[in-house]
Amino acid sequence: MKFNIPRKTEALLIIIAAVPFLYNLVAPILMGADHVYRIHDFLDSVGPMSVLISQSALYVFNPESIVSGIFIEQPRAFFGSPFNFGVNVTYHFGVLNGLVINNLIIRLTALVSMFLLLRRWHPLDRERAFVLSVSLLFAALPTFIPSGLSFMSIPAFILIEQLVAEKGMKVRYVFISIWLCSYSFLFHIGMFVILIFFVMALYRTFYLKKFHPSSYTWLLILCLTYTLLEYQLFYVQLSETDILSHRIDRFTNSENALNFFGLLGMSFIKIFEGNYHASYYPGWLILGFAVIISFFRFRGTQLLVNRLNILLLSMCMIGVVSTFFDTRMLLRVKEFIPILNVINFGRIDYALSALVFIVLGESMFGFMHFRIPVWLKHSIIFGIVAGISIWAVNYSREFVASNGHDAPSFRDYFLNDSFDDLRLFLKSDIDFSESAGILNLGINPVICQFHGIPTIGGYGNSYPLEHKRMFQRLVQPSIDRNQFWGAQLKAWGNRCYLPFSTIRTVESIDEVVNLAVMRKMDIKYILSRKIFKEQAGVRLVNSYFGKEEYWGVCYLYSVQ
Structure with a gap:
């Protein structure tokens, strides 16, 4: 019909x-x-x-x-x-x-x-x-x-x-x-x-x-x-950054990953979260199986295909339902059961991948071999359109404070005259072409990078795997105090920075970083959103004022 x-x-x-x-x-x-x-x-x-x-x-x-x-x-x-x-x-x-x-x-x-x-x-x-x-x-x-x-x-x-x-x-x-x-x-x-x-x-x-x-x-x-x-x-053959090692290290060494052939196991876990970034890993396997199975027409094979379809559909529905609950009811439940905050149920904008897998499963297995209700067909079609619409709205909500949303504008986030002043000060003391960079604590390194200041940490993954491991040794005191963020550093192989939440309650720098490793990495300056108490080898040099609602006051320390 x-x-x-x-x-x-x-x-x-x-x-x-x-x-x-x-x-x-x-x-x-x-x-x-x-x-x-x-x-x-x-x-x-x-x-x-x-x-x-x-x-x-x-x-x-x-x-x-x-x-x-x-x-x-x-x-x-x-x-x-x-x-x-x-x-x-x-x-x-x-x-x-x-x-x-x-x-x-x-x-x-x-x-x-x-x-x-x-x-x-x-x-x-x-x-x-x-x-x-x-x-x-x-x-x-x-x-x-x-x-x-x-x-x-x-x-x-x-x-x-x-x-x-x-x-x-x-x-x-x-x-x-x-x-x-x-x-x-x-x-x-x-x-x-x-x-x-x-x-x-x-x-x-x-x-x-x-x-x-x-x-x-x-x-x-x-x-x-x-x-x-x-x-x-x-x-891997063309660069010195060894991205493949980043990916393998990210998945197989993660404490919260099911190590089932490493990457593949993590992918199936992510399907339950509706995470489209990982959805194609099992997807291409299922699709490949479907193409191979299409060459066979005997009853037993078809029964297996139908069972796989039911399994796939169930996995996708779990992703969709858990995403809905995470963004609706579980927000209140988490206030009473804090442990739920460490569970990633997914987000609305990721739920689209679950719909895609429903589409894949039903079109490749179900629709060719057994009848399903017309209302389900219609629901899937309009569900895709609705999912994309929600995704678009969710993206838009992250953009501009001027439109009445909470997210900072690009200019407020990146463009601050104080950081230009910081760059001029640092350039008078260190050679950026030879410097390993400054260490950022509680402020994203990209802000400094935007103003031309090299950083030890970073949000991207264009650095050697050994550098990532050295960074983890550098911030080991923070990892010991904050197990959640330590797991994040291991699970996300291309992230090397400490957010403000990891330093908010500490009093001294040695509670945040290993000073011996810091000197080994030849770090000359630290830029922090937190003011620390005086200690040997670290001296407060200056302060820089950003927009209060975003960055507030940032403190520059020199490392002796």
Whole structure:
């Protein structure tokens, strides 16, 4: 039975999707750079880029520095468009202007790809309206990192998916070549290409009664390729940062990871949390099994497939339900049962991955082999649209205080004249090109990086694995006092900094860091949001005033 969307519903979906898309295209130009940034994802982008620009070292790198290797294309380390175009724009126009320009380019890219898509789909029927609304909702997400291009380019990938289904292997081979040649550009796009392909496969299988084996084979190729890229198998040979070791160390040595083949075990745990970052690990295995199993048609195999479908659906529903409870009822429950605060149930914006797995499981296993209620089919389709909408709203809420939200604006978070004064003071005393950097306590290192000050710690992962382990030895006193943050440092292999919560109650610096390790790392200065009592070898030099509601007073200590 074909599902017909009423014309008014069709128009409403498109309007809902198009309004935020157009708003985010125009608003950064009218309002300036304050409007456009989600702080979390820029912590590992803006800082390293700013250090390179401030040192006039965009193409020259200090191998010992945390900020290293723009040409090795660290994932999430530098923002931009295809082939480092965005990096060059930022270099020539500055960080803020560069980000606004990149935003405009990315949005226009989405508009052009949408135009090409609509040319193929004329007149607009119900299938096209559904895909258009979903893709526009992706494109509306106000994000300006490399993975942001994945949202904006969803329409183009729908077009590619159409060509794959119609033309078969020739287009597939061409696209694989493009993928492998520009793997860094497509790195974060991969998950969303796979996601939208799942949606399209579901829609065709379920409502149009069309089955394209080549599309499912293509999905398997996408998943396998993306997995190889995620593990950076060839980065290890091209760089000194050893990202592969970071990933393995992060998962297999984590205290809260189920060590079932290391990475794979962690991935299945993350599925229960609705975490899309890890969802493709078991996803490509399940998809690969589905492709292989499609060659067999005997009864026993089909029974196994159906059982796997039920298991998969159950896992996804746990992710969705736990996410709902975490963001609704459990907030109050946690006040009475504090231990629940250490359990990550997931977030609304991650719950979409669970919906994707429902789509995958039902389209690959269920819809081809046994009947399910029509209401469930409809619920899944509208659930995807609702999930993406909630995701977009949740992203937007993190952006600008000027729009009535709690999140700081980009300018309030990064741009503070006091840190420029700090940079001038430090530069008069140390050579930034040779210095290991300063140590940040209670203030994110990216703030200093944005102002051109090298740091020992960092939010990104562009540093050697040995450096991470040395940093953990440096902050061992803090880890001993705060087991939760110690587990976080082990579980997140690319994080090397101490938040304010870890130093709020301490009185002396030696309760926070190991002074002997600090001297071994040749750390000359400490910037802290906490004032410490006097002790031998550490002297208060100056204080710098930031915005009270964000950074307050920061204290600079010299290490003797």
